[in-house]
Amino acid sequence: MSFLTLEQVTVRYESDPVVVALDDVSIEVEAGEVVAVVGPSGCGKSTMLRAVAGLEPVGSGRILLDGQDLAGVPTHHRDLGLMFQDHVLFPHLSVADNIGFGLRMKNQATSEQSARVLELLDLVGLSGFADRTVDQLSGGEAQRVALARAVAPSPRLLMLDEPLGSLDRLLREQLTGDLRRLIDQLGVTALHVTHDQVEAFALADRVVVMCDGRVAQVGSPSELWHQPASVFVAEFLGHPNLWVRGDDTLLVPVDAVHLDHSGSRSAVVDLVEFREGRFRVSARSDDDHPGDTVVFETDAACVVGQNIRFGFDAQQTQTLGRTVRQPKMS
Amino acid sequence: MTSAPAAPRRSTTAGGLVSLVFILVMVVWPLVAVFQRSLVNVGPDRVLSILGRDSVRQVLLFTTGQAVASVILTLLVGLPIAHALARYNFRGRSAVRALAVVPFVLPTVVVATAFSALFRRVGVDLDDTLTAILAAHVFFNVAVVIRIVGGFWARLDGRQVAAARVLGASPWRAFREVTLRQLLPVTVGASLLIFLFSFTSYGVILILGGADTSTIETEIRRYAIFRQEFDVAAVLAMVQIVVVSLLAWASSVFQRRFGAATSIRRPVAGVPLRGFRRRLHLGLVLALVLLVVGSPLLALVEQSLRVGTSGRGPTGVSQASYGFGNYMALTDRAPVLPVSPAEALLTSVGFALLAALLASVIGLLAGRAAVRGGRLGRLLEFVALIPLGVSAVTLGFGYLLGFTVFDLRRSIWLIPVAHAVIGLPFVLAAVVPALRSVDDRLRQVAATLGASPKAVRRIVEWPLIRQALVSGAGFAAAVSIGEFGATSFLARSDTAFTAPLAVFRLLSRPGAVLRGQALALSVIIGLLVAVLAAVLERRRGDSVTLL
Numbered sequence: 001m002s003f004l005t006l007e008q009v010t011v012r013y014e015s016d017p018v019v020v021a022l023d024d025v026s027i028e029v030e031a032g033e034v035v036a037v038v039g040p041s042g043c044g045k046s047t048m049l050r051a052v053a054g055l056e057p058v059g060s061g062r063i064l065l066d067g068q069d070l071a072g073v074p075t076h077h078r079d080l081g082l083m084f085q086d087h088v089l090f091p092h093l094s095v096a097d098n099i100g101f102g103l104r105m106k107n108q109a110t111s112e113q114s115a116r117v118l119e120l121l122d123l124v125g126l127s128g129f130a131d132r133t134v135d136q137l138s139g140g141e142a143q144r145v146a147l148a149r150a151v152a153p154s155p156r157l158l159m160l161d162e163p164l165g166s167l168d169r170l171l172r173e174q175l176t177g178d179l180r181r182l183i184d185q186l187g188v189t190a191l192h193v194t195h196d197q198v199e200a201f202a203l204a205d206r207v208v209v210m211c212d213g214r215v216a217q218v219g220s221p222s223e224l225w226h227q228p229a230s231v232f233v234a235e236f237l238g239h240p241n242l243w244v245r246g247d248d249t250l251l252v253p254v255d256a257v258h259l260d261h262s263g264s265r266s267a268v269v270d271l272v273e274f275r276e277g278r279f280r281v282s283a284r285s286d287d288d289h290p291g292d293t294v295v296f297e298t299d300a301a302c303v304v305g306q307n308i309r310f311g312f313d314a315q316q317t318q319t320l321g322r323t324v325r326q327p328k329m330s
Numbered sequence: 331m332t333s334a335p336a337a338p339r340r341s342t343t344a345g346g347l348v349s350l351v352f353i354l355v356m357v358v359w360p361l362v363a364v365f366q367r368s369l370v371n372v373g374p375d376r377v378l379s380i381l382g383r384d385s386v387r388q389v390l391l392f393t394t395g396q397a398v399a400s401v402i403l404t405l406l407v408g409l410p411i412a413h414a415l416a417r418y419n420f421r422g423r424s425a426v427r428a429l430a431v432v433p434f435v436l437p438t439v440v441v442a443t444a445f446s447a448l449f450r451r452v453g454v455d456l457d458d459t460l461t462a463i464l465a466a467h468v469f470f471n472v473a474v475v476i477r478i479v480g481g482f483w484a485r486l487d488g489r490q491v492a493a494a495r496v497l498g499a500s501p502w503r504a505f506r507e508v509t510l511r512q513l514l515p516v517t518v519g520a521s522l523l524i525f526l527f528s529f530t531s532y533g534v535i536l537i538l539g540g541a542d543t544s545t546i547e548t549e550i551r552r553y554a555i556f557r558q559e560f561d562v563a564a565v566l567a568m569v570q571i572v573v574v575s576l577l578a579w580a581s582s583v584f585q586r587r588f589g590a591a592t593s594i595r596r597p598v599a600g601v602p603l604r605g606f607r608r609r610l611h612l613g614l615v616l617a618l619v620l621l622v623v624g625s626p627l628l629a630l631v632e633q634s635l636r637v638g639t640s641g642r643g644p645t646g647v648s649q650a651s652y653g654f655g656n657y658m659a660l661t662d663r664a665p666v667l668p669v670s671p672a673e674a675l676l677t678s679v680g681f682a683l684l685a686a687l688l689a690s691v692i693g694l695l696a697g698r699a700a701v702r703g704g705r706l707g708r709l710l711e712f713v714a715l716i717p718l719g720v721s722a723v724t725l726g727f728g729y730l731l732g733f734t735v736f737d738l739r740r741s742i743w744l745i746p747v748a749h750a751v752i753g754l755p756f757v758l759a760a761v762v763p764a765l766r767s768v769d770d771r772l773r774q775v776a777a778t779l780g781a782s783p784k785a786v787r788r789i790v791e792w793p794l795i796r797q798a799l800v801s802g803a804g805f806a807a808a809v810s811i812g813e814f815g816a817t818s819f820l821a822r823s824d825t826a827f828t829a830p831l832a833v834f835r836l837l838s839r840p841g842a843v844l845r846g847q848a849l850a851l852s853v854i855i856g857l858l859v860a861v862l863a864a865v866l867e868r869r870r871g872d873s874v875t876l877l
Contacts, residue, residue, distance in 0.1 A: 055774050075777035076785075082778040088771045092793040101789075102779030153779060 001067065002028035003189055004052070004157060009061035011044075011051050021047040023213040024061070029157075029191060034183055036192040036204030040236065044213040045193045049159050052191065054078055066156060076105070081150030081188075085162035087142040089134045095145050096121075096130035102153035120148040123182065140171050147179070151186055158183070158190040164199060176202045197237050201225075209233050231320050240282070240295035242320075249320045256316035257296035263311035267294050269302045283308060339702075341783070346699025346706045349692045353713045356751050360728025361571060361720065367564035367731055380565045386549075390569070393529060393545040396460065400467035400528035401521050407468055407622055408475025409517075414615035415476060416483035420603045427476065428864070430619055432627070434473035435863040436856050437812020438533030439830040441466055443837060443852040444630035445538055451629040458540025466534045469626060471524040478520040479513060486512060519584035526577040530570070530721040533814045533830070537837055546570050547723045551818065554727055564731065567724045575719030582715075630856070634849035656846035657854075664847060666839050667832055668824035671851045674832040678811050678855070681828060685749035686807035690799055692750065693757030700758075701765040718755050722815030725751065730819055742826040748816040753806025760802030764795040804866040808859045829855050 004027075011022040022044045029035045037045040050056035052063055054075035063070045070078060081102075089098050096117050103113040121127050124144040129137075137145065143163065150158060163179065164172045180203050183190050194200050200207050201221040209216045209224065209232075216236075217229040228234035231249045234242060241252040267283035274280075278297045285292040286307075294310060302308065368377055380386060415427055433441065445466050449456045456462045486509060494504040532547040539545075544552065546566050553563035603609060637655035660671040667674065700711040717725075725748060733739040768791055776786045814830040821831055829851055836848035 053774070053778055055777070074782075075774070076780050076782050078778070079780070080778045082775055084771050084775065088769060088775055090772060090776075090790060101776065101781075105776075105780035105785065149775075149779070155778075159778075 001064075003031040003033075003066055004029040004191070005062075005064040006048070006052070007062040007064070009048075009051060009063060010059045011047055011056055012059050020213050021056075022051065025210075025213070025215055026061075027208055027215065027218070029189060031189055032187055033206065034180075034190045034192060034204045035206050035208060036194060036200035037208045037210060038194055038197050038200045038236070039210035039216070041195060043210040045195075045210050046161060047213075048210075049082075049161055049191065049193050052157070053080055053082055053159060079153075079156045081153070081155035081158040083146050083150045083158070083160045083163050085165040087139075087146040087166075089137075089142055089145060089149070091134050093134070094130065095126070095132045095134065095137070098134065098145055099148045099152050101149060102155075106153055116152055117148075120152050123185070124148045125178075139167050140175060143167065143175065144178075147182065151182075151188060155188070158186075158188045160190060160192040160194075162194050162196075163192070165194070165196070172199070179203060209236060211236075227318070228320065234320060240293055243289065243292045245289075245319075251318045251320055252312050253316050254295055254297060256313040257294060257310055258312070259296070259298055259300065259308060260311040261309055263309040265289075265294075265311070266307060266309050267292075269304050269306045269308060272302050272304060281308075283310075342698050342702055343706060345695035346702075346710055349696035349699065350706070350710055350713065352692050353696070353710075353716070353751075353754075356747055357716050357720065357725075358713065360725060360732040361716070363732035364564050364567045364571065364724065364728050367560065368568045372561045372565060376561070377565050377568075380562055381569070386562075386566070389544055389546060389549050389566075392543075393547075396463060396467075396545070397525050397528035397531075399464055400471065401524045403464055404468050404471040404475060404524050405517070405521065407618065408472045409479065411472065411615055411619055412476050412480030412483055414612055416480050417601055418603050418608065418612050419601060420612065426616065426619060427480075428867075430476045430623055431473040432860055432863075433469050433623055434471075434477075435808060435859055436470075437814065437830055437859060438470075438531070439537065439814050439833045440630075440812065440852045440856040440859075441469060441626070442534045442537035443833060443848055444626035444856075445469070446837065447633035447849060448626045448629035451633060457538065458543070460539075460543070462538040463531070463534055463543065466538055467524075467528045467531060469622060470534075471527060472622060474520050474524055474527070478523070479516050482516045483509075483513060515584060519581055522577055522581035522584060526574065526581065529577070530574060530723070532721070532723050533834070537834060547721060547815070550723055550727055554730060554819070560731065563727060567727050570721055570724050571719070574721055574724075575716075578715075578719045582718075627856075630849060631853055634846070634853045637846070656850035659843065659847050660850055660854075662847075664832075664836065664844060666835055666844060667827065669827050669832075671829070671832050671836070671847050674827050675829045675851065675854065677825065677827060678829040679858075681746045681749055682807040682810040684746035685753055685810040686803040688746065688750035689753040689757045689806040690803040693754055693761050693802060694799060696754075697758055697761040697765050700762060714754065714758050717751050722748075722752055722813065723819070726816035726819030729816070739820070740822050742823055745817055745820050745826055745828070746810070748820060749810035749813050750806065752813060752816065753803075753809045756805040756809065757799070757802035760798040760805070761795060764798035765791075768794050801866045804862055808862045808866075811862075812855060812859055 006025055006027045009022055009025045010020065013019055013021055025044070025048065027035075027037075027048075037048060039045050047056055051058050052065075052070070054070065054073065058071070065078070090101065093101070096114070099117045099120055100113045103116060108116075117130065118127075121130060124147060126141060126144055126148070129141065129145070134142065134145075143166075147163070160179075164175050167175065176199055183203075192200065192203055197207075204221065206218065206220055207224055208218050211232050217224060217233045219227075224233065225237060228237060228239065228251065231242060234249075234251050239251055240254065241257065243250040243252065265285060266287045267285040269281055269283045271282040272279055273282075275297075278299060279301060280295065280297050281302045283294045284290075285294055296310065372380070381390075411430065415423060415430070445462055446457060449462065456465075490508050491504045494508045495501070499507065529545075530547060531545065532551075535543060535545050535548050536551075539548070546569065550563045550566045550570070553559045553566065601608070603612060634656055635652045635654070637651055637653045660675075663670045669677075696710050696714050700707045700714065720728075729744055729748060730739050733741075733744065738744065772790055772794075773786050776790045777783075781789060812830055813828075814834065817826075817828050817831060818834070821827055833848045833851050833855070836844040836851070
């Protein structure tokens with residue numbers, strides 16, 4: 001049996017019972033695994049986290065953690081760590097007292113507490129910050145303190161809610177690496193919620209894609225990328241070349257498209273971006289299948305408005321099911 | 331089926347219900363009693379005939395008229411001060427602003443005593459005149475103009491005027507079309523508030539107005555206490571409740587609608603004080619502040635220190651000698667008082683502590699439930715505003731009508747409870763924003779880290795709202811120490827005799843010794859309240875309680 005199991009969990013909001021926030025969701029997380037839950041805002045990913053934390057009442061279904069049914073277990077007895085987007089540190093406590101909060105709740109001996117706090121400060125690279133007040137921290141530092149606070153009591157499960165969402169891009173990329181290394185070092189099981197698939201892919205062993213309160217697909221980052229189960233997943237992960245053919249949709253990977261003077265198709269360039277050493281060209285087809293968006297990468301400079309001919313490797317394409325999404329049941 | 335959030339919810343609900351019951355019994359029930367008395371017992375026909383009496387009509391007219399006059403005079407005095415304080419940058423600006431706001435927190439009996447002292451010092455016989463009443467009302471309410479209009483004025487974006495000037499507006503036109511246009515709503519809001527305060531003025535009218543001047547408030551007292559005509563008093567109280575709640579509602583709508591809507595920025599640096607004309611302008615305004623606000627206070631202190639037999643007539647200034655005799659005499663038993671003034675002061679302080687404690691507990695319980703929302707929360711948010719729509723006198727009278735069972739109305743405990751009701755809005759005004767500002771996710775993080783709902787409140791919530799609660803409680807205590815209106819209805823035994831009652835009683839009887847005691851006692855009450863308010867204001871930064 002898995003370490004964390006969600007069995008057909010359904011959550012309705014108290015304020016608006018018609019809206020199904022989580023619709024019959026089943027997920028399994030193995031011990032020591034890092035699972036990311038991604039999806040656009042409103043897809044139910046944060047609700048899932050809150051349900052596991054006991055902050056949102058579960059309508060039906062079961063949540064099991066390490067074999068224990070969590071129904072009726074109040075949040076403060078669940079033994080979890082939770083890290084929010086904009087750190088949410090206790091403003092009236094010092095850095096050390098923030099990190100030691102969970103240890104204090106467990107009534108750990110003071111000496112053990114301070115030893116653990118120092119250990120964690122060291123781990124997140126903030127030795128010497130113990131006595132600072134929270135408002136003296138930069139965004140990245142605050143986020144590290146929030147992580148240290150979440151993991152200090154050695155929770156059974158670490159939950160991250162858009163942990164890096166409020167940071168600027170450079171800092172986010174740097175912290176993503178740090179975060180993954182820390183999680184590995186601690187050997188903690190983690191459930192990570194984000195709307196950013198890049199962050200999810202960088203951090204997670206497995207990724208759950210959610211849509212409208214349901215699970216759209218579960219798999220490793222590479223499985224998801226190479227075999228998206230639906231147009232929604234493909235779109236969400238950022239595949240640009242999705243060509244509608246009748247009821248089906250053809251997915252053509254960016255690197256399967258190439259400029260070719262004798263290519264079978266033609267298009268007009270409408271955007272050229274220089275990205276990481278190459279040109280990323282976006283064009284719109286004007287042949288038998290007008291209106292297809294074609295994105296590809298090339299070393300040759302293209303000009304907006306230019307007519308191009310291109311070909312694509314048919315073997316790399318896949319056909320995705322109907323474009324019409326299944327209507328949601330409630 | 332997780333039940334985790336249920337525990338804190340249950341206790342919040344229970345607390346909310348407790349506070350709801352308190353407000354229903356101590357605020358709503360007395361009001362119901364007033365309405366029941368006048369609409370059911372008296373009946374609509376007699377209500378109309380009472381309201382049609384010449385004497386009653388005159389009282390209604392006078393009450394309204396003096397309130398309108400107070401508004402106009404206060405604006406005439408207050409706007410130039412607000413303008414200069416908002417405009418010029420000079421050393422001591424915040425001190426002047428603080429001084430100008432002092433009167434607002436002072437108890438009515440202290441202010442009335444101060445004016446009576448001023449008239450005597452200057453040697454004019456204005457006691458028992460309308461002029462005296464209006465002067466006291468201006469003194470009180472200048473603070474409202476400076477706080478509300480001046481505060482707004484200081485934060486108006488100066489670049490708007492610059493933009494208007496660049497677009498071709500003359501200075502006067504820019505002022506009229508940009509500044510004045512934006513000041514108008516807050517000025518109307520402030521005027522409504524001033525009207526409300528003057529309309530319900532009680533202590534000032536009783537002390538400075540003399541026997542022939544009466545407003546609705548003093549008539550309620552006369553009919554209820556001296557003539558025992560509860561019917562007439564109830565009809566007057568009903569009128570008062572309707573007018574006051576309408577005004578309170580209108581002014582809160584105005585404040586909310588327009589207070590924040592206009593473009594406001596952080597306080598603008600202000601114009602440096604250079605050149606003769608600007609210095610002269612500021613000098614004149616400061617002289618006005620000193621005249622309106624400073625002189626009664628100075629006169630009060632000066633007169634309280636005057637000893638000997640010279641204080642009898644307006645012309646007896648020459649033989650003055652100064653000392654602490656009047657203060658020493660506070661422990662003497664005065665023949666007109668059931669207890670010594672010092673003992674009355676102790677009673678007041680005790681009541682203030684009780685009232686502050688009760689108001690904080692109820693305020694915290696109600697605030698928590700209100701912040702959580704839901705049906706109970708919304709209901710509480712509404713009923714907690716009711717005390718704002720009730721004058722202290724109507725509340726006191728309502729207690730007389732409503733608590734006849736077991737003769738509760740004679741109970742000494744009713745006084746601190748009434749004070750707590752009057753102080754409750756101050757506590758809520760401080761606590762609710764603080765509770766709102768506590769990020770719910772802080773509680774959630776704490777819970778995931780193993781903090782029980784109780785621990786969350788103690789360790790996370792409490793430290794974040796403690797200061798606001800202390801501040802609200804402090805203001806409730808300050809209000810209680812000076813409370814006169816409700817107390818004058820409820821104090822029926824010697825143990826319930828408070829300091830403001832003592833001041834009133836001492837002043838209303840002739841005699842230099844009694845007068846000296848009244849002055850000294852007023853100074854002490856005033857100092858207590860002003861120091862308390864100043865300390866709390868400092869701690870809270872720039873926030874304004876209920877203003």
